[in-house]
Amino acid sequence: MNVEDRLKAALHGTAGLVEDRPRPLPTAARRRRIPRFVPVWAALIVALVMLGPFVLPDGESNAPIPMSSPSLAIGSAPEIYVAIYGATKERKSRFEIRSTATGELRQVNEAGNGESFVSIAAIPDDGKEGISSFYLLTRLGAGTLPGCTKYTVYGLQISADAGFSSWGGSTVTFEAVDGTPANLATTPKGDEIAYSFEGCGRKVIEGDTERYVGGVGVPGVPLFAHHWAGATTTWNAGGKVLNLAYSPDGHSLAMFRLRDAEAGREAQRELLLMRTANPDDTTTLLRWTEESGIRKDGAVRRPINAMISPDGKKVVVVFSGPDGSGTRLSVAERPIGGKGLSFREPLTPVVDHPVDGPVLVKQHPSGPELLLQAGATTLFHGGKIKAVIPSIEETPADIAW
Numbered sequence: 001m002n003v004e005d006r007l008k009a010a011l012h013g014t015a016g017l018v019e020d021r022p023r024p025l026p027t028a029a030r031r032r033r034i035p036r037f038v039p040v041w042a043a044l045i046v047a048l049v050m051l052g053p054f055v056l057p058d059g060e061s062n063a064p065i066p067m068s069s070p071s072l073a074i075g076s077a078p079e080i081y082v083a084i085y086g087a088t089k090e091r092k093s094r095f096e097i098r099s100t101a102t103g104e105l106r107q108v109n110e111a112g113n114g115e116s117f118v119s120i121a122a123i124p125d126d127g128k129e130g131i132s133s134f135y136l137l138t139r140l141g142a143g144t145l146p147g148c149t150k151y152t153v154y155g156l157q158i159s160a161d162a163g164f165s166s167w168g169g170s171t172v173t174f175e176a177v178d179g180t181p182a183n184l185a186t187t188p189k190g191d192e193i194a195y196s197f198e199g200c201g202r203k204v205i206e207g208d209t210e211r212y213v214g215g216v217g218v219p220g221v222p223l224f225a226h227h228w229a230g231a232t233t234t235w236n237a238g239g240k241v242l243n244l245a246y247s248p249d250g251h252s253l254a255m256f257r258l259r260d261a262e263a264g265r266e267a268q269r270e271l272l273l274m275r276t277a278n279p280d281d282t283t284t285l286l287r288w289t290e291e292s293g294i295r296k297d298g299a300v301r302r303p304i305n306a307m308i309s310p311d312g313k314k315v316v317v318v319f320s321g322p323d324g325s326g327t328r329l330s331v332a333e334r335p336i337g338g339k340g341l342s343f344r345e346p347l348t349p350v351v352d353h354p355v356d357g358p359v360l361v362k363q364h365p366s367g368p369e370l371l372l373q374a375g376a377t378t379l380f381h382g383g384k385i386k387a388v389i390p391s392i393e394e395t396p397a398d399i400a401w
Contacts (some may be wrong), residue, residue, distance in 0.1 A: 017141040036106070072389070074365030075382050080106060081401035082134065082161045083378070084117040084392065087156065095136070097162045098256045100371075100380065100401065103390035106162035115140055118151070120183055120400040123190035124310070124365050130160040134400055135171065137195060138183040148200040149178035153193060159278075160339055172227045176200055179221050184398075185244035185253070188310070188365065192250045192276070193227040196241035199234070224255065226276050239270075242358070243305055245314040247378040248365075251276060254308040255283070271306045271315060272341050273336070285336065294319065294341065296330075301330060308336065317341065318361050318372065329359065329374060332383055344381065364401050374400045 063359040081100050087093040093116040097107040111117060116139040123133040133155065155168025171194060174181075180198035201215040216223065222237040224244065239259035246253055254273050261267040261279035266289040275281040287305060293302035309316055317332045332341040360373035369382035373396060378389040 005334055026354060028208075029138075037214045038259070052187065064211075072380060072387050074100050074380065075369055077371075077380070077382060078132070078401040079160075080132070080158070081362075081371055081378075081399060082120055082158070083373075083391070083396040083399050084136070086118070086397045087111070087116040088256065089195065092228040095120070096396075098378075098389070098391060099162075100389065107158075111138070113141075119195070119395065119398045120156075120185035121184045121193075122362075122364065123186055123188070125188035126190055128157065131158070132157070132158045133190065134312045135184060135186050135193060137181060139178075139181075139385060140173075143175040143200065145175065145202050147177065147201065147202075148175040150175050151181050151197075153195070155190075160223050172232060174216070174225070176216075176230070176309075180222075183224075183241050183244045185246055186251040188248055191228065192246060194244050194246065194253055196222065196224045196237060199223055207350075212270050216228065224253075225377045226253065226279075228276070234261070244308050245310075246276075247273075247308065248310065249312075252312075253279075256306040269303050271317075286317065291322070305361050306359060307363075309333075310337070310363055310399035315341075316361065316363065316370070318359050320359070329372070331361075331370060331372075362400055371401050373401060 009076070013310070018288060023225055030128065038068050069280050074112060077100055079100055080097055082097055084095040085091075085093060091110075093111040095117055096105060096108055098105055114328040117136060117139040121135045121137075123135065126133040134157075135218055136154045136156050138152055138154055142148075143150045152171060152173040157168070167337070170286040174197070176197035177200045181195055183194075183196040185194045186192060198217055198219060198221060201216070203210060216234050222240055223234050224237045224241055225234045227233075228250075237257060239257040240255050244253060244255040252273050253276050254271060258273050259268045259270055264283055269288050270284060271286040272287055273283045287306075288303055293300045295301075298323050301319035304320050305315050307313065307316050314333050314335055320332050321328050321330070331344045333344065334341045362368070362371045364371075367382070369380065372379040372381060374378070376391075376393045376395045378391045380387045380389055
């Protein structure tokens, strides 16, 4: 499909949204707080009208959108997924909407006002038919105190045909050490939000005592927050947070963390299940030392990410191997409260090259399929089906479906 054909398809596919598309509330305050976005295909149309049908804004001639052929059978998985990218020197922060089956780029929206997207979480049971809803953790800019940066969580809705629908208002705004907020999570109905960060504040020295005022926690100490009914409660995370996920009823929060070594104890990776009303009420679902893992087929596989499934019934673990090399990813599961781990078939990994950076894993309540991001490679894992979803060779900050 050439550029002209794709533009015709895009215009034809979005024409039906002119009257029915949800719109942001028109209050002046919300317009100031909501970032501005210009769909990339709209700018492309202008360029084509002015420069001709075979010139793209970046000067590349008739650049194709990578697609798999034939289309991947995705079972009960969502038809689209969202990948977000932080700002770089060359490009603004953006989110991309892509086809799960083909990797086809459906829509791109760039951040405005110097903002940058950090993490995204799906709201699968928001009650809006034909709409996919998400929360988007966004970096706004300088905070009110030295060393603080302001962040917020926006609502986002995308129509079923992958056209951009509308923005909601901010649900929670906070300040943190720049670059530390991550791991956004929410409940199926979106009525609770969790995120990890490092607190910030103004340092005050009184005699031999050093304390921080105006912020939350002590800079450099990992925290996690639980926001519900307009109130936010924050706790010490006890280590670097690698993943967060709620139970379906929102009563528990699973945290996968890297706990630093202490006197007499090695560094550990732990999957904890905590009661949101009292995080001290904690169950350790899984634990490994940094040097340990699971020996499988003669090689040691080490956990690099873990979560509970959206139905709250299983633990899902992503392993790399052999010997933590970052290659040959594999996925294992077990019932919560059960023993041992059952590797998903095929055990042969979904990617067999070195992974640069963390491996992201997401699952939608609609089925058992997994969406993984290993460096710049997007992976679909559904039962015995495993496939690479074509996308650009760039590593996103987060993914969701």
